[in-house]
Each structure stands twice: as structure tokens, then as C-alpha cells.
Amino acid sequence: MTNMDLFQTPRGQAIVLMAPALAVYSLFAIWPMIDVVILSFQDWNGIRENRDWVGLQNYHHILYNDPVFWVAFRNTVIWTILSVVFPPLLGLLLALGLNQRLIGRAPLRAIYYLPVIIAPIAVATMWRWMYDPFFGLFTQMLTDMGLSRWIVDWLGDKEVALYSIFVAYVWQSVGFSMVLFLAGLQSVDKSLIDAAHIDGANRREIFKHVTLPALRPTITIVLVLSTISSLKAFDIVYGMTGGGPAQSTQMLALWAFTQSMQIFDYGRGSAVSVVLLAITLVIVVPYMRWSQRREEEAR
Amino acid sequence: MATVEIADLRKSFGAFPVVHGVSMGFKDGEFIILVGPSGCGKSTLLRMIAGLEDVTSGTISIGGRVVNALSPKERNIAMVFQNYALYPQMTVAQNLGFSLELSKMPKPEIEAKIKESAEILGLTPLLDRKPSQLSGGQRQRVAMGRAIVRDPEVFLFDEPLSNLDANLRVKMRAEIKALHQRLGSTIVYVTHDQVEAMTMADRIVVLRSGKVEQIGTPMDLFDNPKNMFVAGFLGSPAMNFLTGRLAADGSAALVLGNGERVALARRPPAAGDSDVVLGVRPQDISPDPENGTAATVKVIEPTGTETHVLVELAGQEITCVLGARLDINPGDEIRLSFATPAAHFFDAKTEARLETGSTKHEG
Secondary structure: OOHHHHHHOHHHHHHHHHHHHHHHHHHHHHHHHHHHHHHOOEEOOOOOOOOEEOOOHHHHHHHHHOHHHHHHHHHHHHHHHHHHHHHHHHHHHHHHHHOOOOOOHHHHHHHHHHHHHOOHHHHHHHHHHHOOOOOOHHHHHHHHOOOHHHOOOOOOOOOOHHHHHHHHHHHHHHHHHHHHHHHHHHOOOHHHHHHHHHOOOOHHHHHHHHHHHHHHHHHHHHHHHHHHHHHOOOHHHHHHOOOOOOOOOOOHHHHHHHHHHHOOOHHHHHHHHHHHHHHHHHHHHHHHHHHHHHHHHHO | OOOEEEEEEEEEEOOEEEEEEEEEEEOOOOEEEEEOOOOOOHHHHHHHHHOOOOOOEEEEEEOOEEOOOOOHHHHOEEEEOOOOOOOOOOOHHHHHHHHHHHOOOOHHHHHHHHHHHHHHHOOHHHOOOOHHHOOHHHHHHHHHHHHHOOOOOEEEEEOOOOOOOHHHHHHHHHHHHHHHHHHOOEEEEEEOOHHHHHHHOOEEEEEEOOEEEEEEOHHHHHHOOOEHHHHHHOOOOOOEEEEEEEOOOOOOEEEEOOOOEEEOOOOOOOOOOOOEEEEEOHHHOEEOOOOOEEEEEEEEEEOOOOEEEEEEEOOEEEEEEEOOOOOOOOOOEEEEEOOOOOOEEEEOOOOEEOOOOOOOOOO
């Protein structure tokens, strides 16, 4: 087959046209992913010329001899559960509210979406200032309201820090769910709502029997994306506490980074990454399959 | 079953008026069709009767009770939508029973009602299917079933057949008519299709730009249209209009713009100084090789049973329905007679019909 022939078929044209993107994607996304899996079976400090095969030693270490891994694991689980519940729920409520005919609806939508486009590291910095135990906004507000006994060291208290970061995370991510739900609400058939009115349904019943079923595909997407982004929570934690105090806000993604880039144990860092990848796939793949089946049944 | 009374009903969306003071009354058990071009306010009117749209002013009464402030549920009406509006996640049976379930009717009673309406509409084998597994006609039937189970006083139909293909539309038209005869309930039906209006209605309401143009039985509107709009809207193909002046010599003839004379069956009362519009249905035009007015054939459309011929006459296009097999070609000249007693005359300025009272049809 000559070069000319290759261009003649649609398949050939597709391959040729996709080649540049495919090359970049392979080099910067697919190959690093494969390399991380290989690295997780090796011992390497990032500088040495040779990467030594150590078999399952890295996995053995992080699972049996690394207390921080389990703290990070527990935090990641809590974080994921909270992120799957709160941002989507608040996003849905905001979307329902901003789907009504309100004055200033368009600017409000933009304002609620704004935090999504701010870099997480900037969000972390803003919120770190607001959480400052002496000069921060929250401390000031509580003092002014005469509630100074409620003041805690938001990011310095081991029991509170994780949840303080989570509030900032909700503030940043709620707009994302909101926009997806708003888009989903546009697809709700108006005549179905009319039909439900005629059938005698009240607002709650219309929501249950018309809006919610129509939002089902959107809910699947929002939950899957929330799960994935919460499992890989890194930048906002890194920017606010760096995993402290005393590893109390350590996360798997952050711990993988710390192991590799700060402790220079690329083998262990990669092993943590691979475990995180496995957890993500175990949660997301079955959920997507299940919801796809449900959608097909409903169709 | 109930009467529907509408008094000086108005509706504005913001500052934009859509319905301008409409009054009409429907008798108990009547099949009423609201017809008009898109944007005439017919759907808005129906939605106001349903309670889906607020009334700006005026009153709507159903069964003698003013329902302006009542919710759709309290009006005891049922509505069938153009896109069927079936709940996609529910089976046919659940769709049928949904309103009854919401009204807290006991389960066995709901099941009996579902069974009964499914039998009326031939839906029994489909009860466990989802709407997505049904054809367009079946979905339409489920939508009607959902209306029937509630025993409403008034059925409202919003262009229910527009999403169906031509054959199915003819079939469903007959089914809806049969259903009306069987249930005997009041039906208010909106369509832009004048054939649906003519074939199904007890009475037709012709609307234009939010105003009632004329109300009457199909044949009454067909034979005695009040104005050019009603005359042109009902009937297929549409009525032809030829503008000219009545012959100065007092004979029964119309003189067209180019001086051509068109012989008439009678001379209408003069409309003062203004031009007169002759309205003739395509079926009432006949070939007349000796005394007819000359016209040039432009397009020939054989339908099998008859032939639609588009001709040009004094710069105006005229459609006529002629015999099944014709030996003519585009470009030919034919002579046509417009001297039919069924012709109508309109004032060119006001578009109102010049002769009041009914036109007698002879032959």
C-alpha cells in the first residue's frame, strides 16, 4: 500500500489525522501511566542510573509498615464519601433554584461557577488566610458575633483540619455540579411537567416522577466525576496544610507525591499511585456499567 | 361531561397581547376544534382552559363553575399532548394509572380502570411495555388512555396527530371521532390542520392573531365563510381569489386588472368603489372551451382520482381541480369557467364577504 492509498480510505485518513494528538497523548499520558506501574515494582531514588527490580516489596511496605498510608487511605475514603454527597447535592439545589425565573439569574449562575475556574492553589491560599486563627475572616466574624468560644485553629487542629479543607473544596467544586445539573434541567421535557400538573402532581411529586428521572444520566456523570476528582484530591490539600498537622490531612494522592518527590522513593510513591488507581477503577467501572444498564432499561 | 363558557378572555405575555378578548360557549358533549395558523393563540387558549397558563382577564367556566383560580387537577379536565408526554420510566399501565394513584384511589379500583381503558383503546397486550418500546400511534393511544381513565368533564387535545405520519393520522382521526361518539364527552381540540377540523368537529372555531374569526359547523364555515381568511383557510386545495372590478355595464362579470372579463353566475351587491374579490374553490372551476376565460397551464399534479392544475390568469395564480385524465401540458392555454353559484364575493379592502346569509349550492 502506498502513501496515497492510505489517504484514500476513511480509516486511513482517521489514523493520519489523529496521529499527532495520539503521539502527544501517548507520550505524556499513556506512557507515564505504564511507567508508574513498572516503577511500583522497582527501587529507584530518581537520580540513580539503574532501577532495581524488587518485586512486591514496595506494596508490602506501604500496606504493612507504613502507618501514614493507612491514615491517608482513611482520609481519602472520608473525603470521597463527603465529596460524593455534598457538592452534588448542593449543586443540584443551586441548579433547581437558578432554573427558576429569577431576577439576576444569569449573573448568579456566573458567580456560583466562578470558583471552579480559579486555580486550586489560589483557592487554597485564599482560604488559608480566611482560616488564620488570629487574623482570619472566620475568627473575626465569630468574635464580632460574640461567639469567640467557637473559634478553633481551623487548619492546625488535627480533628478539624480535614473538614476545614473540605469546606473550601465544596466552595470550589459546587459550581461544577451546578452547571452540569443546570444543563440536565434544560433537557427536562416541559410537556411532561404540564402532563404531571394535569395528572394532579404537586411540586414534590413532579420532582420525583419527572425531573429526577430526566436527570438520571446527569446524576451518573456528576457522581462519577465527583468520585474521580475526590480520589485524586491533591492540590487544595497541598496548598492548605501539605498533609499536616501530624499527617492528619494526608491523602493517597498527596502521599504518593510526597513519597516520590520529597522522600525520593519513587518505587513506594508509584505503589501508592497504583493502589489509588485500582480503588478508582473498582468504584467507578461497576457504577458506570450499572447506571448504563439502568438507562438502557428506561429507554 | 360539561359545558365550557369563555367570556372576554385575554392573555398577554408581558406587554405582548396574544389573545384579545375571546368569547365562546361549548355545549355539553360537543366536539370543538380550535383551528388557525401558528401563532394565532389557539394553544394558549387551550392551555388557559387546562389551567397551565394564567388568565390575564376574563373568565373560563367549566360545567357552570368559574375555574380561573383552580389548579389543573381541580378543573376535572384531561389533556393529550402533541408529543404524547408519557413518563419514560413508567410502563404503559403505570402511565395510565399515575393520576389515579396521585388521587389516592384504592389499588383494585385503579387496576380495573386501567384494564377498562386499555380495552377500549386496544392497549391490553402493551401494558407492561415502556413508552420507548411503542410506535407513534401506540404512544398516542396511551396518551388518550391516560385521559380516559380519569373520567374528565372535558378532554383537551393539543395537536395530538401532528407527530404521526400521514396514513396513521387518517386512522387516528377516525379513532378519536369514534372515541368521542362512545364517551360522549366534551372535547376541545387544537389543530392547524383544516382537514382534521373539517372531518372531526361538531363546531369549528377559526382563530387569527388572538381573535375569533368565525364559529360554526364545518359545512356552515365551508359554505358561508364570513371573510377571505376563513374562506381561504378551510378546504383543500385552498380557495382561489381573483381581484377585479364589477363590469361597468351592470352585467354579471368581473373585469380583471388586464381588462380580461370573467363571467359570473350572479352579480354581487357592489362594494362601493373598492375592488371585488371573487372566491372560487378549485373544485368549482370547470373547463369551458367556448366561453371560458383563457389561462396558461403552469403545473399539473395528477392525484389519481383527479388532477390539480395550477394556471396563470391575468398575473394571478389559480389552482383548479379537473378530471382524472387530461390531455394538457404545461404552457398550454385552457379556457375556464368561474360562473359557479358556489362562488363567494369579498370586499377587497375589508376582506369581508359581500353577501350575507347562506349561499345556496345548486348542482
